[in-house]
Amino acid sequence: MFETLTEKLQRVFKNLRGEGKLTEANLQEALREIRLALLEADVNFKVVKQLLEGIKEKSLGQEVLTAFSPTEQVVQIVRDELVRVLGKVESKLRFSNDPPSVFLITGLQGSGKTTSTGKLARWLSHNGHRPLVVSVDVYRPAARKQLSVIAQQIKLPIFEGAAGETTPLELALGARREATQTGRDVVLVDTAGRLHIDDALMKELEQLRGALHPTEMLYVADAMTGQDAVRSAEEFHKRLGITGVILTKMDGDARGGAALSIRHVTGQPLKFVGIGEKLDALEPFYPDRIASRILGMGDVLSLIEKVEQSIDQKQAIELQQRIVDNEFSLQDFRDQLRQLRKMGPLESVLSMLPQIGPLQALKGAQVDPKELARVEAIINSMTYRERLNHQIINGSRRRRIARGSGTTVQEVNQVLKQYAEMRRMFKSLSGGGMKRKLAALMR
Ligand SMILES: Nc1nc2c(ncn2[C@@H]2O[C@H](COP(=O)(O)OP(=O)(O)OP(=O)(O)O)[C@@H](O)[C@H]2O)c(=O)[nH]1
Ligand SMILES: [Mg+2]
Numbered sequence: 001m002f003e004t005l006t007e008k009l010q011r012v013f014k015n016l017r018g019e020g021k022l023t024e025a026n027l028q029e030a031l032r033e034i035r036l037a038l039l040e041a042d043v044n045f046k047v048v049k050q051l052l053e054g055i056k057e058k059s060l061g062q063e064v065l066t067a068f069s070p071t072e073q074v075v076q077i078v079r080d081e082l083v084r085v086l087g088k089v090e091s092k093l094r095f096s097n098d099p100p101s102v103f104l105i106t107g108l109q110g111s112g113k114t115t116s117t118g119k120l121a122r123w124l125s126h127n128g129h130r131p132l133v134v135s136v137d138v139y140r141p142a143a144r145k146q147l148s149v150i151a152q153q154i155k156l157p158i159f160e161g162a163a164g165e166t167t168p169l170e171l172a173l174g175a176r177r178e179a180t181q182t183g184r185d186v187v188l189v190d191t192a193g194r195l196h197i198d199d200a201l202m203k204e205l206e207q208l209r210g211a212l213h214p215t216e217m218l219y220v221a222d223a224m225t226g227q228d229a230v231r232s233a234e235e236f237h238k239r240l241g242i243t244g245v246i247l248t249k250m251d252g253d254a255r256g257g258a259a260l261s262i263r264h265v266t267g268q269p270l271k272f273v274g275i276g277e278k279l280d281a282l283e284p285f286y287p288d289r290i291a292s293r294i295l296g297m298g299d300v301l302s303l304i305e306k307v308e309q310s311i312d313q314k315q316a317i318e319l320q321q322r323i324v325d326n327e328f329s330l331q332d333f334r335d336q337l338r339q340l341r342k343m344g345p346l347e348s349v350l351s352m353l354p355q356i357g358p359l360q361a362l363k364g365a366q367v368d369p370k371e372l373a374r375v376e377a378i379i380n381s382m383t384y385r386e387r388l389n390h391q392i393i394n395g396s397r398r399r400r401i402a403r404g405s406g407t408t409v410q411e412v413n414q415v416l417k418q419y420a421e422m423r424r425m426f427k428s429l430s431g432g433g434m435k436r437k438l439a440a441l442m443r
Helices: 003-019 024-040 045-061 070-086 113-126 141-153 168-182 199-212 227-240 257-266 287-294 300-310 313-324 330-342 346-350 360-364 369-380 384-388 395-405 409-429 434-442
Strands: 101-107 131-135 186-190 216-222 244-248 270-274 282-284
Touching: 003 024, 003 070, 003 287, 024 045, 024 070, 045 070, 045 257, 070 257, 070 287, 101 113, 101 199, 101 227, 113 131, 113 141, 113 186, 113 216, 113 244, 113 270, 113 282, 131 141, 131 168, 168 186, 168 199, 199 227, 216 227, 227 257, 244 257, 257 270, 330 369, 330 384, 330 409, 369 395, 369 409, 395 409
Parallel strands: 101 186, 101 216, 131 186, 216 244, 244 270
Antiparallel strands: 270 282
16 A cells, blocks of 8 residues: 555655755755655645645754754654644544444445454454444345355354344344343444435434444545545535544555545544455554555554564564574574565565665565575575574585575575674664664654
């Protein structure tokens, strides 16, 4: 997501860096290019205007801090302004003091409501809740079946409706009753989609809202529809009042226009983003992390969380200790590469890595899965001793390793170099609070 925008902004910053000193003239030129990049990314013009004004005002009024280069300062300002239009702090879901809380999941046809209902239920259950899902899409027989298949996949209960419960309202009320009886604390109501926002849909949703008092009215919008998603969310909010947006299909949206506009245009927060078809492909929306990602500074915190989730805790602590003690070995390096492959779509992991800064060193080692496999083959051809102590790997050992892994000595050298860089980087980061230090890097 955001690839094209990131690429364009990177180019702007690169040009600025080439200039050395920040002058009014080159700043104007940079602002013009940032504006173009945003418009080309399909960002709403009001949002572009707001962003540009903020950036200009701050850049011109900025006293030159000697610790940072002018370009770094501009990047920082752009980041702050992005965070501002994205909504500053992450928005938490609202729950009722008198459970079960009801969340209504609404949106146009095909936007991803049913999938998001499943994803959100899964996310909630991983975060200490006991959700129950129900589909009130009574117009399409397959719709309710779809949700029940999803519920089965995520091993969560679904309310299928008792005899005589046939209208959306009856089904939703039935689900709430069932949740109360079975100690479920959130009811996720997947509603029917429409091609357009029409009166019949509004009536039905108003009725559901009136009877259920949902703490969340979540509007599901398809990021790939760009400004159409923004417009429909705006209209929906005007007519019905929403409490937040789930933006789906961000994985297929290289521009990011909807993500950057929806908060500012509707005044309602973006709460989650869908980043794939699988049921774990949902992330809470963190404005600051997304801003960093857009600017190519990477989203290291999300990456770390992802790593933490997918690796064994004990192993992780041991690894961290070895890093702190500067004992990160080739063996660990290989284990890390394996973890990386396990973590799922490599692109989504890579997109979180900064394109500037010290973590750049990681990138060369992970270009594509084939490259990863090659690196692994090289390390596999080393003896255990060599893996624990890379310093003993001399010329003849390198030749043997190359032969053993079907690669060349140059390629072996390359891997050793990458490993050395990673080790150096870890060394500079370690000595307490890896996560804090990485976070500081992102500032
Ligand atoms: N790539 C990708 N696909 C998604 C995402 N979210 C949903 N989809 C896909 O979008 C399609 C429609 O999703 P549904 O959840 O059925 O949409 P819906 O809003 O419930 O559709 P209706 O009930 O017909 O209005 C499905 O093929 C989903 O797999 C996402 O974040 N990324
Ligand atoms: Mg549906």
